[in-house]
Amino acid sequence: MMDPTLVATFSIFVMLGLMALGIPVAVAMLLVSGTGMMLAVGPNYTLTTFQTLPYNTAANYTFAAIPMFVMMGLIAGSTGIVKDIYQAANMWLAKVRGGLYMATVIAAAGFGAVNGSTIVGAALFTRIALPEMIALGYNKGAGIGCIIGAGTFAAMIPPSITIVLYGVLTSESIGQLLMAGIVPGILTGVVYLLGIAVLARAKPSWTPPPVKKYPLRERLRSLKGVWPIGFVSFLVIGGIYSGLVSPSAAGAIGAFGVLLVGLVLRRLSKSELVSNVADAALITAALFFIVMGGTAFSRLLLVTGFIDVLLEFVNNHGFEPWMVILSLVGIYIVLGMLMDPISMMVMTVPIVHPLVEGLGYDPIWFAIVMVKLIELSCMTPPVGINLFAAISAANGQVATKEVYFGVLPFVVLELIVLALLLSLPEITLLLPKIMMG
Numbered sequence: 001m002m003d004p005t006l007v008a009t010f011s012i013f014v015m016l017g018l019m020a021l022g023i024p025v026a027v028a029m030l031l032v033s034g035t036g037m038m039l040a041v042g043p044n045y046t047l048t049t050f051q052t053l054p055y056n057t058a059a060n061y062t063f064a065a066i067p068m069f070v071m072m073g074l075i076a077g078s079t080g081i082v083k084d085i086y087q088a089a090n091m092w093l094a095k096v097r098g099g100l101y102m103a104t105v106i107a108a109a110g111f112g113a114v115n116g117s118t119i120v121g122a123a124l125f126t127r128i129a130l131p132e133m134i135a136l137g138y139n140k141g142a143g144i145g146c147i148i149g150a151g152t153f154a155a156m157i158p159p160s161i162t163i164v165l166y167g168v169l170t171s172e173s174i175g176q177l178l179m180a181g182i183v184p185g186i187l188t189g190v191v192y193l194l195g196i197a198v199l200a201r202a203k204p205s206w207t208p209p210p211v212k213k214y215p216l217r218e219r220l221r222s223l224k225g226v227w228p229i230g231f232v233s234f235l236v237i238g239g240i241y242s243g244l245v246s247p248s249a250a251g252a253i254g255a256f257g258v259l260l261v262g263l264v265l266r267r268l269s270k271s272e273l274v275s276n277v278a279d280a281a282l283i284t285a286a287l288f289f290i291v292m293g294g295t296a297f298s299r300l301l302l303v304t305g306f307i308d309v310l311l312e313f314v315n316n317h318g319f320e321p322w323m324v325i326l327s328l329v330g331i332y333i334v335l336g337m338l339m340d341p342i343s344m345m346v347m348t349v350p351i352v353h354p355l356v357e358g359l360g361y362d363p364i365w366f367a368i369v370m371v372k373l374i375e376l377s378c379m380t381p382p383v384g385i386n387l388f389a390a391i392s393a394a395n396g397q398v399a400t401k402e403v404y405f406g407v408l409p410f411v412v413l414e415l416i417v418l419a420l421l422l423s424l425p426e427i428t429l430l431l432p433k434i435m436m437g
Contacts, residue, residue, distance in 0.1 A: 004040040004041070004303070004304035004305055004306075005304060005305065005306060005309050007036050007039050007040040007300075007304055008036065008040070008300060008301055008304040008306035009306070010036075011032045011033070011035070011036040011300060012351075014032050015028050015029060015032040015297075015347065018031070018032070019339070019343065019347075025290060025293065025342070025343040025346060025347065026289040026290045026292065026293040027293070028293070029290075029293030029294060029296060029297045029346070029347065030292065030293045030296055032297070032300075033293070033296035033297045033299065033300045034046060034050060034296070036300045036304070037049060037299070037300055037303065040300070040303060040304050041303050041304075045303065049296070049299055050296070053292060053295060053296055053299070054292055057288065057291060057292045057295055058288055058292075060168065061248060062164075062167065062168055062174060062247075062248060063168060063248075063288070063291075064248040064251065064252070065159075065164050065174065065247045065248040065250070065251040066161060066164055066165070066168075066251075066284055066287055066288075067251075067280050067281070067284040068248070068251030068252045068254065068255045069116040069159040069160075069161055069164065069251045069254070069255075070116065070117070070161060070279075070280045070283050070284055071255045071276060071277065071280035072114060072115070072116070072159065072232070072251065072254045072255040072257075072258050073114065073115035073116050073117050073120055073154075074120070074276040074279055074280055075255065075258045075259055075262055075268065075273070075276050076111070076114045076115055076232070076258050076261075077115070077120055077124055078262065078267070078268055078272045078273075078276060079228070079258065079261060079262040079265060079267045079268055080265075080267050081111075081114070081225070081228045081229060081261065081265075082107065082111050082124050082125070082128065083128055084222075084225025084226070084228070085106075085107045085110045085111065085225060085226055085229055086103060086104070086107035086125070086128055086129060087222055087225065088107075088219075088222035088223055088225050088226050089102070089103035089104075089106040089107045089110075090103040090132075091214045091218060091219045091222045092219055092222075093106075094210055094212050094213060094214055095210050095213055096210065097200045097204075097207050097209060097210060098196045098197065098199065098200035098207040099210060100129065100132060100133050100136065100138055100143070101133075101138070101142070101143070101146045101196045101199075101200075101207070102193055102196055103129075104125055104129045104146050104147055104150050105146065105150045105189055105192045105193055105196065106189070106193075107125070107129075107150075108121055108125060108147075108150030108151060108153050108154075109150070109153050109157060109185070109186075109189045110226070110229045111124070111125075111154070111229070112153040112154040112156070112157035112160075112185065113157055113158070113159075113229055113232070113233040113236075113237070114159075114228075114229060114232045114233065114236075114254070114258060115154050116154055116159045116160050116161035116162070116164070117154055117161060118151050118152045118153075118154045118155050118162075118341075118375070118378050118385070118386055119151070119385060119386065119389045120154070121150070121151035121152075121153065121154045122147060122148055122151030122152075122378075122386040122389040122390045122393070123151075123389045123390065123392070123393040124393075125147045125150065125151060126144065126147050126389075126390045126393035126394050127393050129143070129147055130143055130144055130147060130393075130394055130397060130398070131397070134397060136208060136211070137208040138206065138207060138208065139203070139205070139206035139207075139406070140397065140398045140402055140406070141398065141402035141403060141405050141406025141407075142199070142203075142206045142406045142409065143398075143406070144390050144391075144394060144398050144402070144403050144406055144407075145403065145405075145406030145407035145408070145409065145410050146192075146196070146406075146410060147390055148378075148379045148384070148386045148387060148390050148403070148407050148410070149192065149379055149407065149410030149411075149413065149414065150192065151378070151379075151386050151389070151390070152375035152376075152378045152379055152386060152414075153185060153188060153189065153375075155341075155371055155374055155375045155378065156181045156184055156185040156188060156368070156371055156372065156375060157181060157182065157185035158178040158179070158181055158182060158185075158236065158237055158240070159178065159236055159250070159251060159254060160178065160181055160371070161287075162341070162342075162345070162371055162374055163177045163178055163181055163367070163371060164177075164178075164247065165287065165291065165342070165345065165346075166345065166349065166367050166370065166371065167247075167367075168291060169291065169294055169295070169298070169345070169346065169349045169350070169353075170349060170353045170363065170367070172363055172364065172367060173364075174247040175240050175246065175247050175435070176364055176432040176435060176436070177364060177367055177368075178237075178240055178247060179240065179241060179431040179432050179435050180364050180365075180367070180368050180428050180429065180431060180432045181368055181371065182237070182431055183427055183428065183430055183431060184368055184372065184417070184421055184427060184428055187417060187420065187427060188372075188375075188413075188414070188417045191413050191416055191417050192410070192413055195409065195410075195412075195413040195416075199409060228258075228261040228265070231257060231261065232254055232257040232258055232261065235250070235253050235254055235257045236250045236251075236253065236254040236257075239253060241431075241435060243435075259273075287342070290342060290343075290346050291346065293346065294346035294347070294349065294350060297346075297347070297350050298350035301350050301351060306351075307351065307354045307355060307358070310351070310355055311355060311358045311359075314355075314359070321359040321360060321361065324355070324356075324359060325356070325359075325361070325366075325369075325422070328352060328356075329369075329373065329418070329422070332344070332348075332370070332373040332374075332376075332377070333373065333376060333377075333380070335348070335377070336373065336374070336376055336377025336378075336380050336383075336384070337377070337380050337381065337382065337383060337384075339377070339383065340377075340383065340385050341374040341377045341378055341385060344374070344377060345370070345374060349370075352370070353366075362425065362429060364428065364429060364432055365421075365425045365428045365429055368421060368428045369418070369421055369422060369428075372414070372417065372418050372421055373418070375414060376411065376414050376415070376418070379407055379410065379411060379414070380407075380411060381404045381407070382404075384407075387403060387404070387407065390403065391403055
């Protein structure tokens with residue numbers, strides 16, 4: 001048998017190498033984990049692990065929330081409620097300079113309450129908001145940058161697939177994690193609105209003066225399109241916060257609520273529903289496969305004692321806990337420029353979560369900090385996944401260079417929110433503490 005710590009360290013570098021070669025993250029993690037266990041603890045433990053792990057992962061009841069939240073977002077996109085809330089926000093902010101940017105932020109926050117995918121949000125709002133921004137003379141780069149940034153709200157605002165995955169990987173309470181994301185999600189939206197107001201003054205050429213004013217009657221009428229978002233949010237968030245339903249059950253209730261909205265509004269055809277269900281199944285299967293790889297990698301780190309060695313190293317060399325946190329933040333910002341968010345999270349959480357918990361930090365707080373870092377990774381060049389989703393949905397209306405420069409002001413806003421979350425943990429822990437009584 002080889003030295004277990006050496007095996008774990010070598011496995012991490014091999015896994016990074018396989019990913020760099022284009023091997024899918026789930027395949028890379030499973031191959032490395034299986035080989036590492038064989039070298040560290042022998043074939044018996046390895047075979048037993050790989051016989052039981054796939055079933056135990058797929059049979060985990062907590063996972064039921066993922067396909068339901070995925071399907072909820074897909075059906076919501078098909079019903080057109082995104083366009084309704086965007087039009088309502090646009091009418092009420094038409095008199096404000098930079099109103100289209102602000103309307104996108106508000107609508108994205110609302111849509112985030114029924115959609116757990118950042119990619120879906122970025123692609124949808126690019127199709128809905130970007131043409132109108134261009135037609136009214138808004139800066140194209142800043143416009144799509146705003147859309148990309150606002151699309152990341154879905155990673156923080158419940159129901160968030162990212163938060164659910166984090167809970168599954170770490171066995172933290174998914175209910176508490178989802179509640180912990182609400183205040184930071186709202187804070188992010190507020191910071192964006194304030195930032196846009198500053199941007200409108202600093203760069204007046206990016207935000208043309210308002211030219212259209214809607215009468216009060218039209219603005220009030222537009223609010224009728226907002227009720228579906230409020231209805232579904234009440235079912236999901238209200239159910240979890242009250243303790244009446246579990247996160248898994250809330251996902252099912254939310255999916256049923258969105259389906260009911262689509263049927264009431266008569267905007268959901270049978271073919272669209274079948275397509276949404278099929279897409280939800282494919283996305284869920286891919287996520288399950290990735291989590292199996294992450295779980296196997298966690299087992300490898302556990303049996304080799306890698307985390308204990310890492311904690312001992314940190315403590316023996318006099319590193320302050322806050323120095324470790326800031327180092328992790330820097331590492332994640334760099335990784336976010338090079339990797340997709342799911343791969344980054346699944347690969348690093350088995351190492352980082354027990355390390356942070358061992359340093360005495362609240363795991364719920366750090367989970368939300370990590371989600372904020374994942375939001376950043378979705379929008380930072382050159383590999384931010386929302387960048388590519390928006391560029392693809394724009395159909396050549398905006399050059400890639402314009403997108404990269406346009407998103408930078410919103411990256412700065414995200415960094416401001418990150419700094420607030422790091423310095424004031426109470427922002428994150430307020431609702432979970434109330435929820436726990």
